[in-house]
Amino acid sequence: MLLRHTSAEPVERTGLMINPAKTCQPIGAMYAALGLHGCLPHSHGSQGCCAYHRSALTRHYREPVMAATSSFTEGASVFGGQANLLQAIDNIFTVYEPDIIAVHTTCLSETIGDDLNQIAIKARDEGKIPEGKYVIHASTPSYVGSHVTGFANMVQGMVKAFSESTGKKNETLNIIPGYVEPSDMEEVKRMAGLMGLKTIVFPDTSNVLNAPQTGKFRMYPKGGVTIAEMKATGDSKATIALGPLASDLAARKLDAQCKVPCHTLELPIGLQATDRFVDTLRKVGGVSVPESIAVERGKLLDVMTDMQAWFYQKRVALFGDPDSLVSLVEFLVALDMHPVHVVTGTPGKAFEQKIRDLTAHLPVPVNVKAHGDLFLLHQWIKKEPVDLLMGNTYGKYMARDEDLPFVRFGFPIFDRVGHSYFPTVGYMGGIRLMEKILDALLDRKDRDSPEESFELVI
């Protein structure tokens, strides 16, 4: 029993978080910045945060994650980090030659109150930023929100820095894919392509954090949205923002800055959310849905109808990020499963309401908590057991203790591969999700079946 000290009876806690279901803002900002071609993320604070964020992203993606830091020592913490950042900018452009440095704050620099905007202007004035190169920034204090907030802030920073309008709109659509895997960003692009749409997807970590092995390390891999594309976002016809928490901020900023109307949708995970995504693409893009997309949808539906029996009324415990959980819960409900315990670490009451709305008609009580933790989730599971657990790698402790089938979903996943290569968004992603759920449930059924009912065919 790995978590043998976890008691079954939940008690109200106000001081102690135990086994968090979120992490801090800068890591999200770092991830977003990596989806910008030629960009080196920079962490403005002491070097430990940067080391941790790089390590965590590296473990999840199994790819090089490069980022620099202002390496604050005690002096900088007292007198402010301007000198450190100016020096860093100079060194980075000289040694690592990025096109862009994307600076985010940490708790420390945020608390001191360093003004990134003013420092960036000073760097420009002092000639530390070469012609045609950029320093962009986002404020990412970790005592607010979570890693998802940090992602949202950096994507907004990208818009602030680059998006401009020439006054002439074109037919391109902007898509902000949300805090999802590189494979998901790729899938969103592919689907829009099938619809015959020209898009700019940003940030875009595909081919950056799932880059090919070529025998040559590239500090700036071939993927990522380019500066030219980022600039052009201001002339696009519209923006589709996927995942309200991660993407709405940037979409609205783009609307305010360049008058690009935005449509914010839930992440296209599962049948209905993907339907709404496709339908929005159709309407906003002024195209019709091609047969190829309808075929993919039909395939997803086909597996749903075929496998109905195995999903029906299975009780599921879930944890993860708000945007993905909302869509996932909707999908599970569509499969007639019962998501009975739902926890996100990210604060925000809207989440709880959305989950309640989605599960209101279920014949079972549903526990939901925003700004909760895995300790609470575990206590809920102990009191009211489930058939399946879904969440990131840290769920494996609970899964082992409670002997639960476990599907890895979300961030971070340190102990399996696949997430960066195979999407869970879109219709095809829906099939993969179902496959994973079914494999877990059916492997368990096989394991537990008495010999006389151990079946070859299901």
Next chain:
Amino acid sequence: MSDEKNTAAKLEKIKGEILAKYPTKVARKRAKQILVNRRDTNGKMPEVGANVRTVPGIITQRGCSYAGCKGVVLGPTRDIVNITHGPVGCAYYSWLTRRNQTRPESDTDENFMNYCFTTDMQDEHIVFGGEKKLKQAIQEAFDLFHPKAISVFSTCPVGLIGDDVHAVAREMKEKLGINVFAFSCEGYKGVSQSAGHHIANNGIFTHVVGLNDTIGKGKFRINLLGEYNIGGDSFEIERILDACGISLVSTYSGNSSIDHFANSHTADLNAIMCHRSINYMAEMMETKFGIPWIKVNFIGAESTAKSLRKIAQYFEDEELKAKVEEVIAAEMPAVMASLEKAKPRCEGKRAMLFVGGSRAHHYQDLFGELGMETLAAGYEFGHRDDYEGRKVLPSIKIDADSRNIEELHITPDAKRYAPRKDEESLKKLESEGLAFREYEGLMPDMKENTLVIDDISQFETEKLIEIFKPDIFCAGIKEKYAIQKSGIPMKQLHSYDSGGPYAGFKGAINFYGEIERMVNAKVWSFITPPWAAEPELSANYAWVA
């Protein structure tokens, strides 16, 4: 000799090439941290710039003081509830990702290793202070788990807003009647994890060591210091010590419990593995309680045998010496058999090692056993003494960053100070080759004309790989995939990827197998696709009917 000179000149040229990329000021600084390991005509080793600040913007692999304190030293102790006071991130990232293993004595014993505790400060706590929340957190941890001890770790923002974590700890200790103590290990202290090790040692020494005077069983009682049970290393070392009849009073801090720490001052010898992270503890214990310390190394079969002999020599007991020889003799055949298998496939290959503290030194012994050469090595957070040996200690200038770390002033304990050996017998042992209070450092052990690089940067790593194309590179997770993307196998030595243990005899066997696999794996030969190997070939088919 002229060959040697040539190599030296070549290495100096490479150093020059690397430095040329940097702005002048940075180059000047890095020049002191990149050295050709070569004694001058007087036999003097070069002086290395170490434990100095990282240059902002130069991509470093270093972490922070909190990581050294909570992550390295206190993290592996299973029965303390370690609460990170700060916003959520710091605690989250130090949540058991270093693969420190632990094995409680029974299924009911406390083990909090898989839990992560934090006060998860929100903006109101940053504005109005977080002490109330911290008190509440300690109370809740107590109510839920009733642990023997609770410790608190400060993160950067906590130091900045000035929460008095020590006062909170004192108050809660009083209130709850259990040991509660705190560490001011804010990430910005010092220049690397190293500061955190020092802070951790001071804290444990002040709050835990010496709380239990019971003399335990066993004739030969030692502590193992600076061994963190990565990948189960301590389990293997414990197995061997056990077989020799040497009792382990405490390990700092792999597979450890707070009760072991409390009692550790009753041991008769401190054996140090990772000198960097814990030499402070050994020194303080010697001053206060009279326990001598020696440097050991259980990485590599030969080193393990050597270290066991050292311990036996210290106790001056013929029976123990015989037992140690017996154990070595029993273990070595399996080691040699596996070495014989691996060595022909590894011999002559070249390694590079850039890891935290002593590991960048120790692992060279294992590679040496395989007939592999280490071309370049360095520490992430070593000090000059880790490179050049402790004899340079008096000449190390204390800078502002080190001065910020509290130095405890230890005096002999009025009642419990008991020198385990008098000066005379220490001298005698010393004359027989057993060095006390001594660490020779990395450089004397490395071949002449190899590169020694402190706090290696990403750019320098890339350059080394490009120039030398080593057969294997050892470092940490942040470097791993950049190196593999360059087509070079990479072994993590902070944690062990999927492998381990590598310490002791069985560990050596594991390591031989692992390295043999890595440097011979087929996959590296597939990187170039066939069409790129012969690009000039044009498609020209003749269809045969």
